[in-house]
Each structure stands twice: as C-alpha cells, then as structure tokens.
Amino acid sequence: MNFERLRHPFSPPESNVSVKETASEIPTHIKFEGIRRQALEIGRNRLLVTGALFTLAFAVVAGRLVELAVVEQAGEEARSSRIAATSKMRKVRSDITDRNGILLATSLPTASLYANPQHILDPKEAARKLARVFPNMDRSKIQAKLAAKKTFVWLQRNLTPKTQFSVNALGIPGLYFQRTERRVYPHGRIVAHALGLTNIDGQGLSGIEGYFDKSLRGTDEPIALSLDIRVQSILREELLKSMAEFRAIGAAGVVMDATNGEVQAMISLPDFNPNKPVTAAGIAGFNRVTKGVYEMGSTFKLFTAAMALDSGVARLRDRYDATKPIKISRFKISDYHAKNRWLSVPEIIVYSSNIGAAKMALEVGTAGQKKYLKRFGMLKPAAIELPEIGSPLTPDHWREINTMTISYGHGIAVSPIQLVAGVAALVNGGVLYNPRMIKFSNDQKAVGSKVLSKATSKKMRGLMRLVVRNGTGRNADVPGYLIGGKTGTADKPGPRGGYGSRRVISSFVAAFPMDKPRYVILALLDEPKGTQRTHGYATGGWVAAPVVARVVKRMASLLGLKPSQRTEKLPKPGDDLFIAARATIR
Amino acid sequence: MNTTFSRTDESLFGRWWWTIDRWMIAAIIAILAMGAILALAASPAVAERIGLDTFYFAQRQFIVLPFVLIVMFAVSLLNRSGVRQFAVICFGLAVLLMIYTLMDGTEIKGATRWVTFAGFSIQPSEFVKPSFAIIAAWMFSAWRLKEDFPGYMVAVGLYLTVVALLLMQPDVGMAILVSVVWGVQFFLAGLPMLLVLAIGIIFISGGFAAYFNFEHVQSRIDRFFDPASTEAYQVMRSLEAFRNGGVFGRGPGEGHVKEVLPDAHADFIFAVAGEEFGLVMTLLIVGLFLFVVLRGFARAFKETDLFVQLAVAGLLVQFGLQAIINMASTLNLMPTKGMTLPFISYGGSSMLALAIGLGMVLALTRERPGQENAWRDLGGRDMGGRLI
Numbered sequence: 025m026n027f028e029r030l031r032h033p034f035s036p037p038e039s040n041v042s043v044k045e046t047a048s049e050i051p052t053h054i055k056f057e058g059i060r061r062q063a064l065e066i067g068r069n070r071l072l073v074t075g076a077l078f079t080l081a082f083a084v085v086a087g088r089l090v091e092l093a094v095v096e097q098a099g100e101e102a103r104s105s106r107i108a109a110t111s112k113m114r115k116v117r118s119d120i121t122d123r124n125g126i127l128l129a130t131s132l133p134t135a136s137l138y139a140n141p142q143h144i145l146d147p148k149e150a151a152r153k154l155a156r157v158f159p160n161m162d163r164s165k166i167q168a169k170l171a172a173k174k175t176f177v178w179l180q181r182n183l184t185p186k187t188q189f190s191v192n193a194l195g196i197p198g199l200y201f202q203r204t205e206r207r208v209y210p211h212g213r214i215v216a217h218a219l220g221l222t223n224i225d226g227q228g229l230s231g232i233e234g235y236f237d238k239s240l241r242g243t244d245e246p247i248a249l250s251l252d253i254r255v256q257s258i259l260r261e262e263l264l265k266s267m268a269e270f271r272a273i274g275a276a277g278v279v280m281d282a283t284n285g286e287v288q289a290m291i292s293l294p295d296f297n298p299n300k301p302v303t304a305a306g307i308a309g310f311n312r313v314t315k316g317v318y319e320m321g322s323t324f325k326l327f328t329a330a331m332a333l334d335s336g337v338a339r340l341r342d343r344y345d346a347t348k349p350i351k352i353s354r355f356k357i358s359d360y361h362a363k364n365r366w367l368s369v370p371e372i373i374v375y376s377s378n379i380g381a382a383k384m385a386l387e388v389g390t391a392g393q394k395k396y397l398k399r400f401g402m403l404k405p406a407a408i409e410l411p412e413i414g415s416p417l418t419p420d421h422w423r424e425i426n427t428m429t430i431s432y433g434h435g436i437a438v439s440p441i442q443l444v445a446g447v448a449a450l451v452n453g454g455v456l457y458n459p460r461m462i463k464f465s466n467d468q469k470a471v472g473s474k475v476l477s478k479a480t481s482k483k484m485r486g487l488m489r490l491v492v493r494n495g496t497g498r499n500a501d502v503p504g505y506l507i508g509g510k511t512g513t514a515d516k517p518g519p520r521g522g523y524g525s526r527r528v529i530s531s532f533v534a535a536f537p538m539d540k541p542r543y544v545i546l547a548l549l550d551e552p553k554g555t556q557r558t559h560g561y562a563t564g565g566w567v568a569a570p571v572v573a574r575v576v577k578r579m580a581s582l583l584g585l586k587p588s589q590r591t592e593k594l595p596k597p598g599d600d601l602f603i604a605a606r607a608t609i610r
Numbered sequence: 611m612n613t614t615f616s617r618t619d620e621s622l623f624g625r626w627w628w629t630i631d632r633w634m635i636a637a638i639i640a641i642l643a644m645g646a647i648l649a650l651a652a653s654p655a656v657a658e659r660i661g662l663d664t665f666y667f668a669q670r671q672f673i674v675l676p677f678v679l680i681v682m683f684a685v686s687l688l689n690r691s692g693v694r695q696f697a698v699i700c701f702g703l704a705v706l707l708m709i710y711t712l713m714d715g716t717e718i719k720g721a722t723r724w725v726t727f728a729g730f731s732i733q734p735s736e737f738v739k740p741s742f743a744i745i746a747a748w749m750f751s752a753w754r755l756k757e758d759f760p761g762y763m764v765a766v767g768l769y770l771t772v773v774a775l776l777l778m779q780p781d782v783g784m785a786i787l788v789s790v791v792w793g794v795q796f797f798l799a800g801l802p803m804l805l806v807l808a809i810g811i812i813f814i815s816g817g818f819a820a821y822f823n824f825e826h827v828q829s830r831i832d833r834f835f836d837p838a839s840t841e842a843y844q845v846m847r848s849l850e851a852f853r854n855g856g857v858f859g860r861g862p863g864e865g866h867v868k869e870v871l872p873d874a875h876a877d878f879i880f881a882v883a884g885e886e887f888g889l890v891m892t893l894l895i896v897g898l899f900l901f902v903v904l905r906g907f908a909r910a911f912k913e914t915d916l917f918v919q920l921a922v923a924g925l926l927v928q929f930g931l932q933a934i935i936n937m938a939s940t941l942n943l944m945p946t947k948g949m950t951l952p953f954i955s956y957g958g959s960s961m962l963a964l965a966i967g968l969g970m971v972l973a974l975t976r977e978r979p980g981q982e983n984a985w986r987d988l989g990g991r992d993m994g995g996r997l998i
Contacts (some may be wrong), residue, residue, distance in 0.1 A: 060916065066800045067919045068911050074794060074923065075907045081934045082900040086893055088941045092852035093889035153749045 058388070080473045090104075116205050117226055118248035120219060120233075122253040123288070123463045127246075127254040128215050129233070129298075130207040131226070134182040137191060140175050143198030143541075147171040150196045154179070157190045170198075181224055182206045190323055207233075209298040214257050216295040217311035218249070218410070218461065219289075221304060230309070232461060234411045250286035255279050258578045259289040262571045263547060267293055270552035270567045276312035276440045279575070282448040282535055284470035285457030287408070288543070292316075308426050312373050315412040317437040318548070321514030322496075322564070323447070323533045324433030325381045328388070329373055329487060330450050331396035334480040337387040346379040357382050357432075360563075361390035361496070370601050373487045374495035376511065378432045385431030386424070393427050399475040400456065402438050405460045414439045433514055440531075444546045451488065451508070451541040454481045464555045486601050489538040493592075500534055500569035502576045505588025508541075509534030509572065511564035516551065528553050532568035536576055538589060543579075547571035629976040631909060637902050638682070638953070639969055644883070644895055645954035646675060647862075650880040653875035653956060654866040667875050667956050674958045678965040685969025686976075690918065693973050697744035699968065700737055707734035707776045733959040735776055735784050739791070739928055740967030745793050747920035750799035754916060765796070782820050783935075783948050788878055790814060790931060795898060795924040799916075844871055845942045848878055851885035852892075852941070859888030875956040877948060880940040895954070896937065902968075903930035909975040918974045925967045 109522040120129040144150050150266035151167035158166075158180055169177045181190070182204060191199060207222045209215070220231015228237030236247055263275040279289035292312040296304035311315065332338035343366040349358035359377050372380030385393055386551035397403055405413045417437040419426040429435035440457050454476030464470060476484075488508030490496040497512040509532055531548035535541040547568040558567070580587070595601040653667030663669075688696055711734060746765050747790045753761025769792050776785040793809055801809070851867035854860060865885035868874035872883055884892045903926050910922040929952055936951040950960045 060755060063751075063800055063916050064914065064919065067798045067916060067923075070798045071907055071911055071919070071923055072802075074798065074927065075904055078903050078907075078927075078930050078934075079900065081895055081938075082903075082930075084943065085934060085937045085941065086896050088938075088943055089852065089884070089889055089892045089896065092849060092941065093856050093884065093892070096853050 037154075045564035058406060060118075060195060069460075073536065087570055089334035095172055101282070108240075111127070117207065117222070117240050118238070118243055120217075121246050121248050122251045123248060123286075124252065125248065126253045128249065128251070128253065129207060129209050129219055129445050130516055132208050134204050134206045135185075135188050135201040137179040137180045137183055137188075137199060138202055139170055139177050139179055139199050141170050141177060141198070142175055144170045145197060146473040150194075150198070153194045153196060155189070157187060157194065166430055183573075184452050200365040207298075211253060211257075212299060213295050214253065214260055215251065216304075217292045217309075217313070217412070218251060218290045219298055220411075221298055221301050230412060231311075231410060235409050235461075245354055248279070248463045250288060250460055251290065251461070252288045252583075254291040254578050254582055255575075256291065259545075259575055259583070260291045260293070260295075262574045262578075263291055263293055263549075264573045265574075266552070266567055268545070270549060270555065270558075272552040272567070274307070274312060276316065276546070276548040276550075277571070277575075278440055278444045278544075279579070280444050280448055280459060280544045282452045282541045282544045283457075284464060285445065285448070285459050285472070286463065287459050287461055290314075290441075290461075298327075305418070311410070311412045312548070312550070313440045314406060314408060314410050314412045315439070316418055317414040317439050318529050319434050319437050319514045319517075320531065321379075321433040321529065322376045322509045323443060323531060324430065324436070325376065326447060326484065326488070326510050327372055327397065327400055328381045328385050328393075328531075329369060330400075330476060330480055331388050331392060332384040333369070334396070334413050334476050335392055337386055337392075338369055338384055340483060343368050343461055344372060344380040344383045346372070346377050346383075348379075350379055350382055350428070352428065355425060355429075357428060363607055365467055368600075370487055370490055374490050376432075376496050377504065378510075379390075381431040382428035384426050389421055390424060390427045394422060396475075397430075397510040399437075400449060402436070403440055403444060405438055406441045406445065408441055409461045416442065424496070433512060440546055440548055443533060444544050446533065447510075447546075448544045449475050450481060450484045451535040451538075451544070452481065453478050461594035485535075485541065486536050486595075488535065490595075490601055492534070493594075496565040496571050497532060497534070499565055500532060500572045500576075502536075502573050502580075505536050505580055505585070506538040506588060507534050507536040507572065507576060508538040509545075509569070511569060513563040528562060530562055530564040530567045532564045532572050534569075534572045534576075537585075542585070545572050547575070623688070623841060627822050628974075629907065629978070630686060632973050634902060634972065634975070637898050637905070641895070641898050641902070641953045642675065642678065644891070644898075646672065648879050648883055648954055649875065649916055651862055651865070651886050652868045654704050656872070656875045659872075661867070665767050670958065671956055678953075678961050681962060681965040682969040682972070685966055686972035688970075688973045690915070690974065693921070693970050694748055697741040697748075697970070699792060701741035701745055704734045704737040704741060705771070705775065707732070708738065708779070710734075710776070712778055720884050724741040724797055731959070733957075735779065735781055736959040736963035737966065738772055738776075738819060739784070739788060740925055740963060740970060742768065742788060743791055743795065743924035743928055744921050744969070744970060747917055747924050750795055750920050751915075751917035754799055762796075765792070782824055786820075787928065787931060787935070787949070789816070791924050791928045794927045795920050798923055799992070844873070844878065845939075845946060847871055848881035848940050849942055851881040852958055855888045855892075857889045859884070859886050859891065863888050876950055877936065877946070877955065878940055879955050881936050883954075887918055897951070899930060899933040902926070906971055913975075922971055922974050925971045929964065929967060929971075 038178075103209060118129045119127060122128055141147070147167050147170035148566055150170055151163050153189055154166050155161060155163035161180070161186060168180065169179065179199070183201075188201065205226055207226065217522050218231055220233040221229045222233050223229050228234040228240065232247070232249065233240065240247065259277045259279055263277045266272070267275045275291070275293040277289065277291040278287060280287050290313050292310070294308045296308040298304070333340070346359060346367045348361075349356050357378050359375070359379055361375050361377075363371070363375055363377065367375065367380045369384070371377070372384065388396070395401070403414045403416060416439070419430075419435055428437050445456065447460045449472075454474055455472035456475045457470050457472040485508060488510060489506060491510055492501050492507050497509045500507050500509050512529075512533070513533040514529045516529055529550055531546065533544070533546045535544045536548050549567050552562040552567040554566070556560040647723045649668050649671040653671070654664045657666040658664055683695065745768060747994075749761040749765040749768070751761070752759045753765070769789075772788055774783050776788065790813075793813065796809070797806055847867055847870050851865065855865070863886065865882055867878070867881050867885050871878045871881065880892065880895070883895060906922050906926040910919045911920045913922070931948055932952050935944070936955070939946040939949070950957050952964050953961060
C-alpha cells in the first residue's frame with residue numbers, strides 16, 4: 025500500500041502542505057481522479073482480502089458441520105455403548121428379567137446417610153437440624169446415635185436426591201453419604217413370591233433373589249426367568265377375580281410348559297409388594313405354590329388311573345362296583361356325585377368316583393402306588409430353583425386304608441408345583457421334567473425321566489378331555505383349544521384334625537391343547553364359599569375351572585396359539601371313552 | 611410475475627427489474643424460505659414449553675415475512691442519495707430510541723434493549739446496524755475524496771457514540787459486531803497498515819475489557835473454555851443435534867434438541883436444521899450465506915463509487931459476520947454470542963433491520979449506465995464513471 029505517500033490522515037498539517045505542493049502542478053480534475061482510483065484500488069485489494077477471510081470462515085463452519093454430521097456420527101454408537109457398559113459395571117446386583125427380557129428386578133444407585141460421631145461437633149444441634157429433614161425420625165434417637173462413642177452409625181438409607189440435597193444444605197460436618205443400591209421391582213405385586221426379597225444390604229432373602237443371591241452378585245448378565253410377565257399378570261388377575269367372587273382366603277396358580285417344565289407363571293395370593301418389604305409379613309409372604317402342601321383331592325385320581333392303566337391291572341373298559349360306599353374300619357368312602365352302579369374307568373374319572381378310584385388303587389396295590397407316586401415326583405420335595413420348598417406329607421405307615429384315601433387325594437399332601445409337574449408327565453407322553461424358574465437358553469435341552477408309557481399318556485389325555493367335555497370340568501371348556509383337566513375339591517382338615525368343617529380346597533388342573541399338550545395350568549382356591557350363582561357349590565368345577573378357561577382364552581391369543589379348526593372326534597357308543605350323554609352330570 | 615418487461619421498459623418496476631441483482635434476490639428468498647420451514651419445525655416445541663399457543667412464534671414469523679419482502683423491495687427502489695437520506699433518518703430515530711430505552715425500556719434477560727410500541731417490541735439497536743454502516747461508508751468516502759471534509763472524525767465520533775450506547779444497554783455482542791463492521795469499512799477505505807494493527811490491538815484489548823467488566827460476557831467465555839460447566843449444556847445439546855442429524859437428518863419434526871433448548875427457535879435454530887434436515891440443509895444454508903456475501907463483494911469490486919463499495923461491503927460484512935458468529939457458536943467454535951442467524955432465527959426487529967440492510971445492498975448494487983466500463987476503467991483507458 026502506497027497510501028501514506030498519497031495522504032496521511034493523521035499527519036500534521038505541515039506534511040499535507042508538501043503533498044499539495046507536488047500535486048498542485050497537476051490539473052485538479054486529474055489529481056482528483058487519481059485519488060479516487062487510488063482509493064478504489066486499495067478498496068478492491070482489501071475487499072479481496074476480506075472476501076477471502078469470509079470464504080475461509082464459512083469453509084471452517086462447513087468443515088465443522090461435516091465433522092459433526094459424518095465423522096462423529098459414526099463414533100456415536102461406539103461411545104454410547106461404552107457408556108452403557110461402564111454404567112453396568114458399577115451395578116452390584118444384576119437385573120432379573122422375564123423370558124422375553126422384560127425387566128422384573130433392577131438396582132438403582134442411591135445415597136445412604138451415615139455419620140461419624142467422632143466428627144460431630146454438636147450432636148444436639150445436628151439432631152435438631154436432621155429431625156427437620158427427616159420428620160419420621162425421632163430427634164432424641166438421632167441425638168443418641170450422634171453422641172455414641174463409635175465411628176460409624178447409619179442414619180437413613182436410600183435417600184432421594186432431594187433429601188440428599190437438603191442434608192448437604194444443612195452443612196453439618198461428620199455426616200457422610202455411602203453409595204448404595206436400592207432394589208426395585210417395576211412390576212410390583214405381579215411377580216412377588218417368585219422374585220422374593222432382598223434385605224437392606226442388598227442380600228437376597230427369598231425367592232429367586234435368595235436362591236441366586238451369589239450369582240446375582242457375581243455377574244453383570246441379567247438372569248432370565250422362565251416366567252412370562254404377560255401370562256403371570258393374566259393368571260393373577262383371574263385368580264383375584266375368583267378369589268373375590270368366592271370369598272376365598274387364598275389362591276395359587278401355575279402355568280407350566282408341559283414339554284420342558286419351564287414355569288411361565290406362578291401366583292400365590294394374597295401377595296405382597298416387593299418394593300415394600302413390610303407388606304410381605306405374615307401369610308402374604310408365604311408362597312403357596314412351592315411352600316404350601318395341600319391334600320389335593322380328586323385331581324389325584326388322574327395318578328390313580330394312570331398307574332392302573334400303565335401297570336396293566338386295568339383297561340379303560342374295565343368296570344368297578346360303585347353301587348355302595350366302602351366301609352373299612354371306622355372310615356366310609358362314598359361318592360360326591362354318587363351313581364350307585366358299576367362304573368368304567370372313564371366314568372370313574374368323569375364322575376369323580378372315590379369308590380371307583382379306591383378300588384382301582386387296591387388293584388395296583390400299596391407298593392405299586394408308592395412306586396408310581398415316587399416316579400411322578402409326589403414323594404419328595406419339588407426340585408425347583410426357589411428356597412421355599414414344602415416337603416410333601418405322606419403316611420408314616422402306608423396301609424391299605426392309606427392307599428384307598430390317597431387314590432382320591434386324601435391322606436397325602438403335596439405342593440401345587442409338584443402336582444403340576446406330575447400332571448405334565450401324564451399328558452406329555454410320559455416324561456417327568458423338573459419344574460424350573462430359569463429359561464432354557466437356545467442350546468439347552470430339557471432332560472426328563474420317563475415315567476409312563478406313551479400309550480398310557482394318550483389314554484390320560486382322552487380321559488382328561490372327557491372331564492371337560494362331559495364331566496365335572498365343563499366350566500373350563502374353551503372352544504377350539506381342546507382343554508382337558510380334572511377337578512379337585514378336598515376337605516380341609518379342621519384345626520383339631522379330622523374333616524367335615526365344610527372348608528375346602530378347590531382346584532382344577534388342566535392341560536391344553538389335548539391333541540398335543542403345550543401348557544399345564546393349575547388354579548387352586550383356599551376356602552372358597554359358594555354363591556347364589558353356583559347354587560352354593562364351591563367345588564373345583566365351579567370356582568377353579570372357570571379361572572382356567574379365562575386364562576386360556578386370554579393367553580392363547582397373546583401367545584399366538586391358534587384355535588383348532590377341526591371338529592373334535594367324539595367317542596361313539598362302543599368306544600372305550602364313550603359316555604352316554606344322558607349320564608353326564610354337572 | 612405474468613408481465614414481461616422489455617429492457618427498454620422505463621417504468622419504475624421495469625427499470626428496477628432490469629437493474630437489480632436478481633441472483634442475490636433469489637438467494638435471499640431461498641434463505642427466507644429456509645427460515646420459514648425451520649420456524650415451523652423449531653418454534654412449536656419452544657412455544658408449548660413456555661405455555662404459549664403452539665404456533666405462537668410461527669404465526670408471528672409468518673406475519674413478519676411479507677413485511678420483510680415489502681421493506682426490502684421498497685428500500686431497493688431508492689437511489690444512492692435516497693439510501694443515504696433514509697439511513698440518516700433511520701439512524702437518527704434509532705439512536706433516539708436507544709437513548710429512550712436506557713431511560714424507560716423493557717428489561718428482558720438482564721438488558722434494556724426493547725421499546726414497546728403499539729403492542730410490538732422493537733429493538734432499536736438492530737436498526738442502528740445497517741444505517742450506521744451507510745453513514746460510516748459515506749463519511750469514509752467523503753474523507754478520502756474531499757480533502758477538506760473531516761469525514762473520519764465524524765465517523766469516529768459517531769462510532770464512539772453508538773458503541774457507548776450499546777454498552778450501556780448492555781449489548782456487548784452487537785457492540786462488537788458494529789465495531790467489526792466499522793473497522794472493516796475503515797480498513798477498506800484505506801486505513802494505514804500501522805493503524806490497522808493499532809485498531810486490531812484496541813479491539814482485542816476491548817474484548818478483554820468486556821470480559822472483565824461484564825459478568826455475562828465473562829460467564830459465556832468461561833463456559834466456552836470449561837466444557838464441564840453446567841451451562842455448557844446448551845452447546846453440548848446443540849452438538850449432539852448435529853451428530854444425531856447426520857447427513858440426511860432425522861426428518862422434519864423428528865428432532866429432540868428443540869425440546870430441550872430454550873432458544874431453539876432463535877439462537878440455536880441452526881442446530882434444529884442440523885438435526886432434522888441434516889448436513890444437506892446446513893451446508894445449503896452456509897452456501898447461501900456465502901453466496902450472498904461474495905456476490906455482493908463481486909459487485910462492490912466492480913464499483914467505481916467508493917461510497918457504494920464501502921457501504922455494500924459494510925452491510926454484507928455485517929450480514930455474513932452475524933451468520934458466521936451464530937453458526938460458529940452453535941458449533942462450539944466460539945463462545946455463544948446471543949446472535950441471531952440472519953433471516954432464519956425468530957425475531958421481528960432483527961428480520962426487518964436485515965431487510966433494510968439487504969434492501970440497501972440491492973439498491974446500491976443496481977446497475978447504472980457506464981458501469982459496464984468500470985473494470986476497463988481500472989485499467990486506465992476510460993473514465994466512464996460518474997463522480998459524486
């Protein structure tokens with residue numbers, strides 16, 4: 025720039041004079057034109073510089089845009105997965121999910137407040153301030169804790185961020201926070217007994233939390249249960265409905281995969297909210313499905329028929345004299361739906377004849393009955409991954425009379441889960457699988473023990489279907505799903521032993537679809553009372569069978585099980601399974 | 611436009627059509643259209659969050675749009691002396707209003723920048739920007755070309771007045787913008803290199819002074835250099851938006867940044883563009899701004915009138931710099947400055963002031979007889995051009 029030579033804006037007037045002198049020789053308009061061109065040229069040059077700088081700035085902006093949108097976007101995924109991984113690492117106790125990965129239990133980080141009383145300057149003042157933040161804590165108790173001659177006292181566990189902030193705002197020296205975790209169960213009561221509880225230090229106490237306590241603390245991988253939260257919720261709702269309708273004091277229910285023993289739903293009522301451990305006190309915390317053992321009543325006739333058919337002592341068409349009750353020493357065995365005639369095996373099951381069952385059992389014999397019940401898993405505690413397992417109650421001395429009562433489910437008490445697993449073996453081709461709470465992974469295969477011939481199993485399916493089509497279980501029928509089952513209504517022993525108090529356990533155990541059973545379902549109600557609608561009956565057929573029907577209806581559409589379009593082949597006269605329509609009972 | 615004009619059409623509109631820079635008009639209208647689309651994308655979320663009617667901001671933006679076009683067209687009809695007269699009136703009014711705001715203004719976010727007039731909030735300092743650029747250009751060119759006119763003295767005096775008024779509001783961002791524009795004009799007008807350096811130093815030390823004297827400036831700058839500070843939140847979310855958008859964006863209305871950023875419809879609208887429309891849209895916006903600036907510069911380059919050269923350059927520097935500052939702070943290339951993205955961010959005063967500014971650019975860059983020769987003229991063969 026030769027600008028200064030031309031004219032210096034801040035130069036003293038003297039120097040201007042010299043410029044003027046040299047310029048005065050040039051004609052005014054040319055001189056002026058010269059200045060203008062000079063100025064324009066400088067402007068143009070500098071405009072180029074400015075334009076270049078602008079272009080550069082815009083290019084930087086564009087470059088930054090490309091960097092963010094293209095380069096960093098690619099890194100986005102890796103970064104977020106890294107964050108997820110580290111946050112998982114910090115978790116002390118791993119998650120529990122259902123079979124579809126729905127979160128059932130998880131741990132949230134919280135802060136717990138403790139104090140080092142040695143660092144507390146003024147326990148009285150500190151207690152006064154803390155009592156304002158924790159209105160539910162007693163001021164004198166806090167003061168006693170803060171004045172103790174210790175170096176560590178817990179003050180409050182699992183603070184909300186807001187209370188944590190308030191405590192910090194108090195500015196009391198000697199108070200500290202410990203990073204803790206709080207176990208949270210997003211589904212609350214829906215999965216209560218199966219999951220169980222942890223104590224305040226995060227140690228598993230009961231249920232899956234208790235059984236898998238070590239592995240839950242040792243791994244980052246969530247544990248996937250065999251439960252399906254959807255089926256679980258359906259079963260719970262339907263049991264609650266029936267419980268309310270029949271004013272039962274409790275209920276239990278199971279949905280199990282008949283082909284591998286996976287428990288898809290397990291409900292015990294009344295239940296508790298695992299997020300509030302105090303609600304698990306008393307009977308609410310009791311798992312009826314695995315811990316409770318009950319005399320199951322007539323559902324046991326299925327086992328009796330199965331052992332009679334399998335051992336060959338009876339064929340389907342064989343008849344038994346049920347014309348009059350059996351009297352043996354001081355006992356009298358009679359029928360609830362008495363027919364007072366000879367009954368074939370299908371009739372014994374369909375009409376639920378105690379007399380017929382007892383006579384069948386006598387033919388099998390005490391030793392044979394024990395052998396088969398042992399095979400069906402009725403004589404030893406269920407092998408399921410829960411700490412709460414009830415031991416079955418069996419007679420100390422297994423006499424003939426025991427054999428007879430056990431044939432229709434009295435004088436032996438088993439847990440509902442044992443019953444379900446046993447019934448699954450009856451219908452699935454004769455393989456007993458241990459019931460399990462953990463989902464099979466894809467490469468695992470269920471291993472069971474063969475307890476029954478395929479042929480017997482087929483006959484059992486026919487018998488169970490008959491009960492629902494023609495017998496005591498008709499309330500469980502759902503068109504298209506070929507449900508088969510057996511009702512059970514067992515008298516509860518009175519408080520001083522002995523029966524007859526009219527308090528019953530009513531149940532219905534079912535499987536479907538009967539041409540190729542996939543699920544076994546049990547609904548059990550404790551002390552239901554008959555209503556006007558049921559004509560005062562509180563039997564399994566009235567109170568429990570409808571629960572099964574409603575559960576099947578809801579879960580079948582949910583799990584995509586299509587109703588069978590084929591018309592069912594009905595037994596004709598002369599068929600082993602034929603039962604004359606006029607003879608059917610309610 | 612149904613009518614066709616012949617080049618010999620001597621009507622007002624015909625003359626306008628054949629002399630105006632139609633490419634630049636197209637680019638400006640494209641920018642306005644982007645602004646309209648983004649107003650629809652970004653502002654409903656903001657309006658809902660602060661409890662206004664869903665389309666409150668969008669509606670107001672669309673009401674302002676026709677005025678922007680009318681004002682720009684009207685201003686572009688002016689001839690050179692008309693532009694100067696208009697700028698003087700505009701400048702006078704704006705300065706008076708700024709003085710008034712200092713005494714009795716509406717305080718918004720810690721600054722008194724607004725006067726409420728007939729239900730509208732007007733920010734007079736916005737209107738100072740274009741008019742002062744014209745006046746400064748006029749003074750600088752007069753100083754260069756009329757020996758006995760103390761043009762630069764007037765320019766310096768007016769500059770100090772304007773900056774003082776802006777700092778009193780306080781509006782440091784705009785003070786810096788006005789300073790840079792004025793500085794560039796002075797530079798183009800032939801400021802000696804020594805003084806260029808001196809003024810550069812003054813600007814830098816002025817920046818430091820602003821840092822130490824204005825708390826909000828300080829916090830903004832500290833935030834920029836401290837990524838962990840909680841208030842860097844806005845910028846972090848903004849960067850996240852650009853990353854989420856990728857090349858093609860998440861799609862209109864699919865963005866999330868507008869739900870978390872309070873200024874998504876104003877200062878951070880560029881982030882919304884990046885998230886919902888992707889790199890394609892953001893690069894297009896950058897390209898359009900650069901086109902307007904360089905196109906204007908090219909016209910100024912051919913110009914034989916020093917005043918026009920300085921004025922056009924000043925107005926475009928203001929326009930382009932504002933765009934760069936906004937985009938750069940959204941992209942975390944510099945501290946957030948509270949500057950709007952021209953013609954795209956929400957804000958009536960800013961839009962109208964920009965309409966005046968670009969209207970002036972259009973008016974000044976209209977082709978005049980003899981202009982064709984200007985380039986050759988520089989080679990020294992033909993004078994052609996007209997003197998002021």
